[in-house]
Amino acid sequence: MKVRNKVEAALITRRLQELLADQSSILAAVIATHDGFEVACAQRQGAISAARVAAMASSLQALGGSMVAETASGECTDIIINGSLGRLLVFDIPLPGAGLLLCVQTTSEAALGSILFAVRSCMSDIENTLGVTGR
Structure with missing residues (x-):
């Protein structure tokens, strides 16, 4: 499953x-393909380069997948990076065929629980937009 047209990308x-x-x-959010291409982006004034973030998120997801496989930890679903000035979060959106990644940049003051709740709701809405139900 992938974003099939510009209407889905706009939604x-x-x-x-x-x-x-x-x-x-939340300073920025990017939807990326697993092979590192930007699908959609929203950000506050000049927060990030969405194309670069998409490419790096793809690499992080691949590395996370290798690490959980090596340690027999199941599947890599989320990656959280804590920086001194904020957090970077990468979430896997599993879809039939080829999944997507949701990359989120937050401030250092962000309440992680609140962010996780909001992001999960956003992911569910994106799945519904693409015609995928039940997670």
């Missing part, structure tokens, strides 16, 4: 914009 972009509007501590 996903709008949902990312809603995520940023609802969570003031």
Whole structure:
């Protein structure tokens, strides 16, 4: 499953914009393919290079997948990086065929539980937009 057309990409972009509007501590959100291409992005003024973040998130997801396989820890679903000035989160959106990644940049003051709840809701809405139900 992938984003099939510009309408779906626009709907996903709008949902990312809603995520940023609802969570003031989220600076940017990018939807990327597993092979590192940007699908949709919403960000506050010049927060990130979405194309670069998409490529790096793909690499992180691959590395995380290798690490959990090596340690027999199941499947890599989320990656959380704590930086001195904020957090970077990468979430796998499993879809039939080829999944997507949701990459989120937050401030250092972000309440992780609140962010996780909002991101999971956003992921569910994206799955519904793409016609995938039940997670």
